[in-house]
Amino acid sequence: MNTLRRDIKERTNQISKMQWSLYLLILMGQCCFFTCRLYEYHFIAENKSWSEAQRYCREKYTDLAKVFDMTDMSRLRNSTQNQGEAWIGLNNNTDGNRTWHWSLPGVEYIQNDSSWNQSGRQSWEPPGNCGRKRYDQGDKKLADVSCEYPMWFICYDEMKKDNKTLYLITTPMNWTQAQSYCRYNYTDLASGLDQVDEEKMKALITSKDTKFSAWIGLFRDTWRWSDGSDFSFRYWDMELFNDTQSNKTCAMTLLNRSGKWSSDECGKEKPFFCYDDNLILIKENKTWEEALYYCRENYNDLVSITNSDEQDWIQEKVKEANSTYVWLGLRYTCTLGFWFWVTDEVVKYKNWGSDVTADDCNMSGAINAGSPHEWSKQADNKMFNFICSKK
Ligand SMILES: *[C@@H]1O[C@H](CO)[C@@H](O)[C@H](O)[C@H]1NC(C)=O
Ligand SMILES: *[C@@H]1O[C@H](CO)[C@@H](O)[C@H](O)[C@H]1NC(C)=O
Ligand SMILES: *[C@@H]1O[C@H](CO)[C@@H](O)[C@H](O)[C@H]1NC(C)=O
Ligand SMILES: *[C@@H]1O[C@H](CO)[C@@H](O)[C@H](O)[C@H]1NC(C)=O
Ligand SMILES: *[C@@H]1O[C@H](CO)[C@@H](O)[C@H](O)[C@H]1NC(C)=O
Ligand SMILES: *[C@@H]1O[C@H](CO)[C@@H](O)[C@H](O)[C@H]1NC(C)=O
Ligand SMILES: *[C@@H]1O[C@H](CO)[C@@H](O)[C@H](O)[C@H]1NC(C)=O
Ligand SMILES: *[C@@H]1O[C@H](CO)[C@@H](O)[C@H](O)[C@H]1NC(C)=O
Ligand SMILES: *[C@@H]1O[C@H](CO)[C@@H](O)[C@H](O)[C@H]1NC(C)=O
Ligand SMILES: *[C@@H]1O[C@H](CO)[C@@H](O)[C@H](O)[C@H]1NC(C)=O
Ligand SMILES: *[C@@H]1O[C@H](CO)[C@@H](O)[C@H](O)[C@H]1NC(C)=O
Ligand SMILES: *[C@@H]1O[C@H](CO)[C@@H](O)[C@H](O)[C@H]1NC(C)=O
Numbered sequence: 001m002n003t004l005r006r007d008i009k010e011r012t013n014q015i016s017k018m019q020w021s022l023y024l025l026i027l028m029g030q031c032c033f034f035t036c037r038l039y040e041y042h043f044i045a046e047n048k049s050w051s052e053a054q055r056y057c058r059e060k061y062t063d064l065a066k067v068f069d070m071t072d073m074s075r076l077r078n079s080t081q082n083q084g085e086a087w088i089g090l091n092n093n094t095d096g097n098r099t100w101h102w103s104l105p106g107v108e109y110i111q112n113d114s115s116w117n118q119s120g121r122q123s124w125e126p127p128g129n130c131g132r133k134r135y136d137q138g139d140k141k142l143a144d145v146s147c148e149y150p151m152w153f154i155c156y157d158e159m160k161k162d163n164k165t166l167y168l169i170t171t172p173m174n175w176t177q178a179q180s181y182c183r184y185n186y187t188d189l190a191s192g193l194d195q196v197d198e199e200k201m202k203a204l205i206t207s208k209d210t211k212f213s214a215w216i217g218l219f220r221d222t223w224r225w226s227d228g229s230d231f232s233f234r235y236w237d238m239e240l241f242n243d244t245q246s247n248k249t250c251a252m253t254l255l256n257r258s259g260k261w262s263s264d265e266c267g268k269e270k271p272f273f274c275y276d277d278n279l280i281l282i283k284e285n286k287t288w289e290e291a292l293y294y295c296r297e298n299y300n301d302l303v304s305i306t307n308s309d310e311q312d313w314i315q316e317k318v319k320e321a322n323s324t325y326v327w328l329g330l331r332y333t334c335t336l337g338f339w340f341w342v343t344d345e346v347v348k349y350k351n352w353g354s355d356v357t358a359d360d361c362n363m364s365g366a367i368n369a370g371s372p373h374e375w376s377k378q379a380d381n382k383m384f385n386f387i388c389s390k391k
Helices: 002-010 017-027 050-060 070-078 175-185 193-197 199-206 288-298 308-318
Strands: 039-048 085-092 099-102 130-135 142-145 151-156 166-173 212-221 223-225 250-254 261-264 270-277 279-286 325-333 338-341 363-368 375-379 384-389
Touching: 039 050, 050 085, 050 270, 085 261, 142 212, 151 175, 166 175, 166 199, 175 212, 193 199, 279 288, 279 308, 288 325, 288 384, 308 363, 308 384, 325 375
Parallel strands: 085 270, 151 212, 325 384
Antiparallel strands: 039 270, 085 223, 085 250, 099 212, 130 142, 130 212, 151 166, 250 261, 279 384, 325 338, 325 363, 363 375
16 A cells, blocks of 8 residues: 555645644554454353353453354364363343344344234244245245245355346255255355345246245344344254253353354353454544544554455444444545545445445545445544544
8 A cells, every 4th residue: 555655645735734634644544454353262261150251251351252154153263272162152041032133144134024924824834933935926925934844945145146146946945954055055045135025036936936935044043142242143053952951041162063052051161262352332422533533542543344244343333333323444535536544455345325425525434323334425524433443
């Protein structure tokens, strides 16, 4: 990014004095590039009960480990040589309420009653905790059916080979098997209401002339992450895990079984994994410049988003914000006419919303705190919460 630095420096004579001080401040930012991770796992080789482990992690780090996807799982395993059992930050909630999740990590489940047909289950479909889509003339609704019931299913492929992102698999399988099939051969079971309702789905379905039901990536369970986030990733070892053994309410990873998960009585003492968050949401309203100063003084920098993993992780964080938008380290230079990250990274990955605000001087980038968490151009004197990266 030396070019950017040089460009900015060469053109400084065109920049007003006030703006100049801001550019200086921006240039002083610490380069982060690929060395900064969003969060880190720490394996603690001391035996503790689940709650003691939770207390320890909250004191020394952020919380007991949570796992977003398979890449996280691999990082978690790589953070230790240990081959035994260790607690992770997942436990069975006490009120017994089940929460719906999409199988594909990062897709947020939003309840919309008009997508469901509460009386839509066919007489042969046992009730349960997995979501299926029906095709029966006008009825294209969701219903909750027992996950053990074998039926056709719909996979989603992120690679968009031939633009055909959805695939109807006509080999009946139970939900768990269907999920493994899609994850192995494609990306995941079809997830997200927009994906499940889109035109391609209609084409897929109308190409079959029979009435049928098919699994999509919906399931509900009683398990919750210790830090309150709603990550949908589950990695249960189906040979060992039994979700009806009601006194085994804390989750552990079995490091000698590819890290797959099972559960045990929470009072048992085991080693555990903590996670340490490298980002912090500051729930104070500041202008963009004040936010930049604040982060540089107290932490590292205003956060940048350079890929979809970072976007997903930051989406989780901004849900807790109490302003409509949350400032990012994204800035427009009107002298040079482009957007850049204050951390010096190029704006290659983009997630702008559909509003057509023209680029203008004194504009900075913010992320919408509400779903679908797109980026927005905002006048930099507006007051929002913001996210700092730690050192
Ligand atoms: C974990 O370690 C293995 C083997 O050393 C490596 O192939 C893999 O990329 C690592 N995973 C991550 C997420 O770094
Ligand atoms: C459990 O779900 C019911 C029904 O949605 C709700 O009334 C109740 O408050 C929930 N309990 C808790 C502890 O969230
Ligand atoms: C629910 O779905 C219907 C039909 O797909 C849509 O028109 C409506 O806007 C959705 N409601 C919400 C709150 O998203
Ligand atoms: C709900 O499902 C039932 C049973 O399949 C069907 O008769 C009914 O038309 C469906 N309702 C809607 C609104 O799709
Ligand atoms: C799904 O099928 C597999 C293989 O037949 C079986 O081992 C597994 O227990 C089934 N899972 C559920 C939830 O029924
Ligand atoms: C894929 O999508 C692109 C742009 O949407 C279109 O031009 C192209 O024809 C599509 N290819 C196929 C095989 O449908
Ligand atoms: C992937 O697809 C092949 C061919 O359709 C199938 O035989 C195989 O079992 C699938 N893999 C998994 C893990 O389900
Ligand atoms: C799971 O645990 C329950 C209660 O302890 C038991 O009745 C059931 O047989 C177990 N299921 C399996 C598959 O081991
Ligand atoms: C988890 O909680 C639910 C609802 O309280 C209960 O039915 C289930 O048996 C529990 N599972 C385990 C493994 O504790
Ligand atoms: C949990 O259940 C198992 C089998 O039902 C029993 O052996 C064990 O003593 C129980 N543990 C506690 C703490 O209640
Ligand atoms: C926003 O968060 C701050 C800090 O947690 C709190 O003091 C304030 O009351 C919150 N405001 C609203 C409207 O939730
Ligand atoms: C921040 O501003 C929002 C409006 O954008 C307001 O609702 C919220 O209470 C403010 N939070 C604090 C901590 O002042």
